[in-house]
Amino acid sequence: MPDFLKGKKQLSSAEANHSRCVAKVRWIIESVNGKIKQWRYFSQTIQNSSTPFVGGYLNIICALINAYTKTSNIESDNQKQWATRMLELRDKENQLEQRLQQINQTKNRPQWKKYDAQMVNFPTLTEEDVQHICFGTYQIKQAKSYIEEHLKPSILDNEKYEFVVELSTKHVDLVRVRFASRHSSNKTYIATVQFDEDDYDEPIKGWFCTCAAGARIIGFCTHITALIWHLGVCRGETDSSDPQLSANNLLSNLEDCIQYSDNTSSSDDDDDSSETSSDDD
Numbered sequence: 001m002p003d004f005l006k007g008k009k010q011l012s013s014a015e016a017n018h019s020r021c022v023a024k025v026r027w028i029i030e031s032v033n034g035k036i037k038q039w040r041y042f043s044q045t046i047q048n049s050s051t052p053f054v055g056g057y058l059n060i061i062c063a064l065i066n067a068y069t070k071t072s073n074i075e076s077d078n079q080k081q082w083a084t085r086m087l088e089l090r091d092k093e094n095q096l097e098q099r100l101q102q103i104n105q106t107k108n109r110p111q112w113k114k115y116d117a118q119m120v121n122f123p124t125l126t127e128e129d130v131q132h133i134c135f136g137t138y139q140i141k142q143a144k145s146y147i148e149e150h151l152k153p154s155i156l157d158n159e160k161y162e163f164v165v166e167l168s169t170k171h172v173d174l175v176r177v178r179f180a181s182r183h184s185s186n187k188t189y190i191a192t193v194q195f196d197e198d199d200y201d202e203p204i205k206g207w208f209c210t211c212a213a214g215a216r217i218i219g220f221c222t223h224i225t226a227l228i229w230h231l232g233v234c235r236g237e238t239d240s241s242d243p244q245l246s247a248n249n250l251l252s253n254l255e256d257c258i259q260y261s262d263n264t265s266s267s268d269d270d271d272d273s274s275e276t277s278s279d280d281d
């Protein structure tokens, strides 16, 4: 069973890692269940009187799915490699979480200043690099909309958009981004990534986010994925030709007249913390 928040704001690193492993195992089962439910008969409540026939119907449906639909590719080398790595990481602590706790407890807490992501000397990454750290593509698909929502018009050029990050001169190996919650107007999640540009084999050294699933080290939450994807793969560049880039533009205008509930689920911004969601593909 995955772990539940039970009133807490965040799962511990161990709990989040455990939930990630459960989701990774469960997604293929949910994926197959979804295929079966595409058939109208199995997408609705089935009467008790049909019980004697349901097994036979299910066999027929599964035979048709096996014969005529594409099978899930779960036997790739990546999957085996990822499974081994996930088991290695399962019981490890989040070192960056501990470091950030120490930083926040010091008297002279670091000042964080805002910059456009294009100003950051962040390691160059490929899509495959990010997939290997995420152990899949689910978070990457989710992250792209988070990036768009985080874009804001540039102060210097209102025609352009920028992805705002925060840097501190005291901790030059860290970059963080403050993501607005999708469901609560006054809630933000801080995603922090530790990197080393000179380490070509392992340039991403650690990550921690304040969202519900943000402490895990088996992959990372969607906020961390958005940060790493935009800085590492997109190199901080935005497509300023897209007029619908930023939902923030719209939201900032409507902020005064829209009241969001504060009583949202703590997993609201991080779909992968949902215990039943299919986490990968």
Ligand SMILES: [Zn+2]
Binding pocket: 189, 191, 209, 210, 211, 212, 213, 214, 221, 222, 223, 224, 270
């Ligand atoms: Zn997060």
